[in-house]
Amino acid sequence: MELETLIVTYVYAMFFTVFAIALYGVVIKPNIVKKIIALSILGDTANTIIIFLGYRTAAKPLPPIFPERIFSRDTLEMLLSRTVDPTPQVLVITAIVINMAVTALLTFLAIQVYRLYGTLDFRKIIKMRGW
Amino acid sequence: MESIKALFVVLTIIAFALVITYISYGTVGYSPKEEIRPLGEYFVKFTFNEEEKTWWAASPETITATLWDYRGLDTVYETTVFYLAVIGCLAIFRLRKPSFLRELEDKGGVELTVIVKVVTSIIVAAILLISIDITLHGHITPGGGFQAGSAFAVAPLLLIAAFSRSFLEKLGFKINISHTLRTIGLLIIVFVAILPPLLSGFILQNQPKPWAPFPGYPVKLGPFELGGSLFYLDVGEYLNIAMGFLAIFLLISLPENVFKKDMEGVEGGA
DSSP states (O other): OOHHHHHHHHHHHHHHHHHHHHHHHHHHOOBHHHHHHHHHHHHHHHHHHHHHHTOBOSSSOBOSBOOSSSOOHHHHHHHHHHBOOHHHHHHHHHHHHHHHHHHHHHHHHHHHHHHHHSOOBHHHHHHSTTO | OHHHHHHHHHHHHHHHHHHHHHHHHHHTOOOOBSSOOHHHHHHHHHTTOTTOTTSOOSOSBHHHHIIIIITHHHHHHHHHHHHHHHHHHHHHTOOSOTHHHHHHHHHOOOOOOHHHHHHHHHHHHHHHHHHHHHHHTTTTSSOOHHHHHHHHTHHHHHHHHHSOHHHHHHTTOOHHHHHHHHHHHHHHHHHHHHHHHHTTSOTTOOSOBTTBOOOOOOSEETTEEOTTTHHHHHHHHHHHHHHHHHHHHHHHTSOHHHHHHHTTTOOTTO
16 A cells, blocks of 8 residues: 555544544533534534545645736646645635534523523433423 | 443444545545646636636635635525524523613623733734734635634634623623624625626626626726625625624623523523
């Protein structure tokens, strides 16, 4: 196996290990705050994987931004040969902010649950009234 | 027994990770390549291409151009999702009697020491400047409304921690005001989006196209590059995101006894 393939496989394995740990936290942990933390880790890992897919092994990669204010064909060709893929970054930039908003909404729900029931343990809440 | 259970969980996690890695590697077969995908290449090629003005977005920043021009409608929907999420927060935490809030303002809050306050005010000023800079340069250098709004979001948190919530309210940062500014930001985006259809273009059009006679937003204003509609959309998005987070943090820092008082005499489920 080549070194590069080995490194990429290692990075993938690490991504999915974090992913699995976060999934474990969401499913198993009874505390709602821990569930929210695990969920935000899950979202961040997914975003990191998407960003990783856009990387490029060309020599000296550039950000996908035209480096000069005056257009010229040579600069465009130089940029096209070295720039990383902009599409994953475009997808992730909105996902991060929406993630933050959803996390804020979940936090508010958790605070409200604590105020109404006096506990954040999911097992205790289920045993209370209404279930 | 407990240690066996923990070992089982750890082994399951490792097995899951390895299986998923194997599947994704075997089916997708992806590793970073030397070429970029054709879609990304298309965006990079045409955003600032003055020779083929049919497809250009008048902005050297590919990411902002893609966000607000090539797939602008998608971003408008995501802005709406954010707007509705903050409205959800406001709805969960609404007070039946807002008069408690006024009592709280008169009381004032506990503040930290002078050292912390001075350092915090310097940092907050820097954060404000940087976030505005990121917004106004969003179509030329890396940045834009989303990023600047997220950068701004830290400032109210710092102010609440070092000074107090009532200090922030005395400065004029109230929930109602931030909500109004947020709505103004969304209205800017809506206005920029529906102006071209009124002038016989298509929705969210930036530059003129051969099949849509809308003249296009101005590319340059004197020496300043505007990037067509991208500049206004970035400003609107900045207002929306920054003021949304400000409202969230102002709400979340309300002390608990306000809600206890507010919920007095209410049966469950109200």
